[in-house]
Amino acid sequence: MLLDDMYRDVILDHYRSPRGRKPIEKKDFSSIGHNPACGDDITIQIALENGNISEVFAECKGCAISTASGSIMAEYIKGKSVVEVKQIAQNVRQMLKGEPCELPDDMGDIDALEGVKNFPVRIKCALLAWITLIEGIGNYESGHGDEVALASTEKSED
Amino acid sequence: MHTKPQEITAMADNSSRLSPLTIKADFPVLSQDINGHKIVYLDNAASSQKPQSVIDELSRFYSEDNANIHRGLHTLAERSTDAYESTRKRVAKFIGCQHPEEVILNSGTTAGINLIAFSWGEEHINEGDEIVITEMEHHANLIPWVVLAKRKKAVLKRIPITSDGRLNLDDIEKIITDKTKIVALSHMSNVLGTINPVSEIAEIAHKHGAIVVADGAQAVPHIPVNVTELGVDFYTFSAHKMLGPTGVGVLWGKKELLEKMQPFMTGGEMIREVHFDKVTWAGIPHRFEPGTPNIAGVVGFASAIDYLENIGMDKIRQHEIEITRYALEKLSKIDKLDIQGPTDPDIRGAAISFTDHNVHPHDISTFLDSKGIAIRAGHHCAQPLLRILGKVATARASFYIYNDETDVDKLVEAIIEMKEYFGV
Numbered sequence: 001m002l003l004d005d006m007y008r009d010v011i012l013d014h015y016r017s018p019r020g021r022k023p024i025e026k027k028d029f030s031s032i033g034h035n036p037a038c039g040d041d042i043t044i045q046i047a048l049e050n051g052n053i054s055e056v057f058a059e060c061k062g063c064a065i066s067t068a069s070g071s072i073m074a075e076y077i078k079g080k081s082v083v084e085v086k087q088i089a090q091n092v093r094q095m096l097k098g099e100p101c102e103l104p105d106d107m108g109d110i111d112a113l114e115g116v117k118n119f120p121v122r123i124k125c126a127l128l129a130w131i132t133l134i135e136g137i138g139n140y141e142s143g144h145g146d147e148v149a150l151a152s153t154e155k156s157e158d
Numbered sequence: 159m160h161t162k163p164q165e166i167t168a169m170a171d172n173s174s175r176l177s178p179l180t181i182k183a184d185f186p187v188l189s190q191d192i193n194g195h196k197i198v199y200l201d202n203a204a205s206s207q208k209p210q211s212v213i214d215e216l217s218r219f220y221s222e223d224n225a226n227i228h229r230g231l232h233t234l235a236e237r238s239t240d241a242y243e244s245t246r247k248r249v250a251k252f253i254g255c256q257h258p259e260e261v262i263l264n265s266g267t268t269a270g271i272n273l274i275a276f277s278w279g280e281e282h283i284n285e286g287d288e289i290v291i292t293e294m295e296h297h298a299n300l301i302p303w304v305v306l307a308k309r310k311k312a313v314l315k316r317i318p319i320t321s322d323g324r325l326n327l328d329d330i331e332k333i334i335t336d337k338t339k340i341v342a343l344s345h346m347s348n349v350l351g352t353i354n355p356v357s358e359i360a361e362i363a364h365k366h367g368a369i370v371v372a373d374g375a376q377a378v379p380h381i382p383v384n385v386t387e388l389g390v391d392f393y394t395f396s397a398h399k400m401l402g403p404t405g406v407g408v409l410w411g412k413k414e415l416l417e418k419m420q421p422f423m424t425g426g427e428m429i430r431e432v433h434f435d436k437v438t439w440a441g442i443p444h445r446f447e448p449g450t451p452n453i454a455g456v457v458g459f460a461s462a463i464d465y466l467e468n469i470g471m472d473k474i475r476q477h478e479i480e481i482t483r484y485a486l487e488k489l490s491k492i493d494k495l496d497i498q499g500p501t502d503p504d505i506r507g508a509a510i511s512f513t514d515h516n517v518h519p520h521d522i523s524t525f526l527d528s529k530g531i532a533i534r535a536g537h538h539c540a541q542p543l544l545r546i547l548g549k550v551a552t553a554r555a556s557f558y559i560y561n562d563e564t565d566v567d568k569l570v571e572a573i574i575e576m577k578e579y580f581g582v
Contacts, residue, residue: 003524003525003528003579006524007579007580012580012581015580015582016580016581016582037536038518038520038536038550038551039537039550039551040550062518063518063519063520063521064517064518064521064580065520065521119524122520122524125520
């Protein structure tokens with residue numbers, strides 16, 4: 001087992017100084033996720049401008065992996081369209097579960113999460129941010145963006 | 159009965175201290191490397207490792223004696239019944255009870271507590287009655303009472319804990335009242351390590367006519383336990399935490415209570431006479447042992463008790479006081495590390511929960527594993543307690559007879575290295 005394969009420098013950097021911690025004044029949708037296996041919690045708030053994500057708040061209270069994953073997500077999705085981000089989040093989920101997936105050419109720091117899939121007990125930690133984001137987008141798309149969507153790594157199929 | 163003499167190498171030691179290194183050599187699993195490091199197994203509160211003598215006994219039983227118990231009229235059935243029933247006597251002697259039929263062999267602590275809740279509880283708990291537990295209970299000695307209280311509209315009360323993880327008995331006379339029917343408490347906490355004053359509480363409970371159920375899952379493997387002297391009514395524990403096989407446990411109960419109890423599970427082997435419209439139950443303990451039990455596991459459990467008794471429970475306790483003192487002293491010197499539970503090793507066991515101010519328990523566990531050190535991280539099946547402690551999870555190192563000060567040193571060294579690694 002190579003510890004550094006999971007805790008890559010990029011991951012530790014996001015963990016030590018997480019992105020997306022600036023509160024948003026006017027959010028378009030939000031979600032809260034929980035990982036009962038570790039007790040990790042994440043709050044995600046998104047503001048849009050012309051269908052694109054203009055501001056991201058992602059605050060994760062948990063382990064290094066869930067914190068870093070939330071931070072990587074916050075950084076990566078900014079500026080992208082909701083449709084595009086939904087697809088990427090689903091692909092990241094498949095990647096972490098070791099399923100075939102199509103990842104974008106420009107992955108930002110997302111590929112640093114790949115090492116987690118070799119640590120089965122920690123996969124849910126990395127998933128938390130992404131499934132929470134997917135729930136939030138789901139609410140927004142069905143016209144319930146004003147309600148806080150709830151996600152759990154236990155409830156998902158992961 | 160057909161038995162081979164036990165091969166126990168650790169026992170040659172007649173000195174007052176046990177020798178963890180000699181003992182370690184009896185445990186095959188502890189001879190391996192994990193992630194390039196000699197294994198340091200510190201997850202004993204979750205499950206202990208097994209000595210060769212126990213592993214051999216399981217294999218011997220399946221190779222030589224295997225048959226179902228209590229029903230065959232052939233040699234193998236006789237041998238396996240003898241071996242099974244002799245474990246019952248062995249257990250009775252080990253926990254200081256006079257009547258082997260008071261020993262119910264089952265799958266573990268959880269099965270024992272559920273039996274009491276569903277059998278004794280079903281019959282004796284009524285609306286408005288009180289069930290008293292403590293804030294430090296493992297879910298196994300918590301959920302059956304939560305469910306029973308809900309089902310019967312009874313009141314669940316709890317004995318609070320002090321800031322250093324002991325039971326706060328200041329208001330005990332208000333908590334245990336004439337309405338109290340059951341007091342259920344842990345003998346030793348799996349999170350805090352605290353050894354609770356079970357006898358003292360049992361005396362108060364009995365004054366009010368309540369029965370006392372003690373969860374001994376963490377106690378029996380580590381401290382000498384005499385159920386008669388403890389003065390409780392029911393006592394439960396599991397074999398796998400005390401060198402025995404998984405899926406085997408014990409419920410001890412006072413004869414006069416057990417005899418009046420209805421079975422919780424029904425089926426084969428627990429009856430006297432069966433008709434289509436009427437069934438009469440077997441006597442104790444068989445009334446509470448339906449179906450084919452884990453026979454080989456029970457037989458192997460006797461070898462585990464042999465191993466522990468050959469060392470001596472007093473000696474084991476003394477060893478654990480010493481290793482706990484050493485570990486608490488070393489761990490408390492680490493910067494920004496909080497340790498749960500009492501600081502006095504004389505009133506606690508060797509399960510030590512800790513949290514780092516910055517590194518999450520799951521990251522602690524993953525990091526330590528990369529150094530070959532196995533600990534537990536999580537809520538330890540005690541979510542209400544963790545909430546009181548203000549934690550979602552803790553890391554827990556728990557020591558046993560094969561651990562020594564070198565293991566503590568390796569743990570401490572790895573924690574210090576971990577802090578540098580995560581650099582927060």
